[in-house]
């Protein structure tokens with residue numbers, strides 16, 4: 270694969286579906302840190318140096334790509350032998366190009382790895398040490414290191430214990446290259462930032478279809494531009510800048526020192542923020558809708574269907590979708606609190622204890638808006654980070670919202686009230702089926718129903734611990 274630094278890659282030897290196991294790799298070096306932080310690279314370097322590598326293992330280590338400069342300076346051909354010395358510079362190069370780390374092990378599988386309740390909560394199976402469900406880790410795995418990157422990956426990886434597992438994350442034709450995402454959450458940033466990140470960390474320029482499509486579209490000038498001379502990319506940056514400012518405002522409204530004192534005030538401030546966020550998102554969506562001729566050209570050069578091409582483009586504005594969900598959710602919670610306060614006050618004065626149906630309807634509308642915003646967010650993640658942790662996280666969150674909406678609808682029916690807004694929410698059965706499909710795509714197509722259930726329970730607990 271001459272277009273890839275180091276020249277190698279991994280291709281499917283058979284046609285694959287999401288959730289097919291591609292490889293399991295044992296670590297050559299592996300370090301962890303408590304409290305979920307990412308260990309320092311120096312720790313992995315020190316651990317690799319200290320480990321007593323046999324000739325075979327040293328040959329495998331030296332076989333790894335260390336960056337184009339280092340390979341050229343050494344006149345090295347990968348896989349050239351066990352007798353070479355692993356210099357410090359080379360080791361840093363190898364670790365820089367090939368290590369993989371996470372701030373904490375993913376929330377679903379970490380809980381699923383904890384012992385079942387009948388065992389002591391502190392004991393590993395077989396009586397080992399305490400189980401750490403949230404540790405940060407960094408490691409080096411040889412066969413995993415052969416996988417190249419794409420911003421629209423077709424494979425997904427995660428660590429169990431200290432082993433690296435890789436699964437297909439969608440349909441993969443026999444002979445096609447398997448590609449993973451090196452960028453983590455940064456994969457949901459615009460193309461210029463992704464390219465800069467990859468150039469800095471790995472010294473290559475990504476030529477994946479999503480990058481090419483976005484670059485081509487981003488260079489075109491925006492017909493919406495008030496200045497008339499801004500490119501799509503520049504205009505998107507302006508909108509994303511406003512999104513960042515709004516995030517600070519949201520923080521202030523929810524927790525800052527100048528937080529408005531009553532849920533009513535808070536709701537008014539959130540409603541205003543929600544309107545601004547919706548207007549900016551609509552502007553971004555218009556910006557990311559190419560003119561028909563450009564769309565034809567983009568699809569022909571990138572071999573992507575129109576739906577796919579659109580999702581790839583819109584994923585550059587992901588932060589705005591995510592913010593719209595956060596604001597709508599905050600507004601719904603706020604209205605719910607106001608509704609509960611109203612009910613409590615009515616009860617205290619022995620007035621009608623049932624909250625007014627107008628308030629109830631508004632609460633439902635806000636929850637339906639939050640669920641709708643989450644569905645848009647989920648669609649983007651499914652397109653650019655299929656079966657990732659984030660995909661599972663959002664699917665689980667959508668399931669929780671659907672179940673809560675159904676619970677409220679039943680409670681209101683019990684109180685003789687109607688709620689039309691709840692019907693807009695994806696039903697919990699559909700949301701559960703989607704969650705199970707995401708789990709199977711991430712953790713293995715062949716999982717039993719019991720294991721899927723256990724992983725979903727893990728994801729639900731993780732959801733309650735992580736605020737996004």
Ligand SMILES: C[S@@+](CC[C@H](N)C(=O)[O-])C[C@H]1O[C@@H](n2cnc3c(N)ncnc32)[C@H](O)[C@@H]1O
Pocket residue numbers: 272273274275276277278333334336366367413414415416417418419471472473474475476
């Ligand atoms: C983990 S290695 C992947 C295997 C590597 N191609 C090899 O032959 O050893 C990471 C390196 O592969 C190269 N690489 C990965 N993805 C790439 C891509 N999409 N385009 C070009 N080079 C890529 C970069 O040089 C990067 O530093």
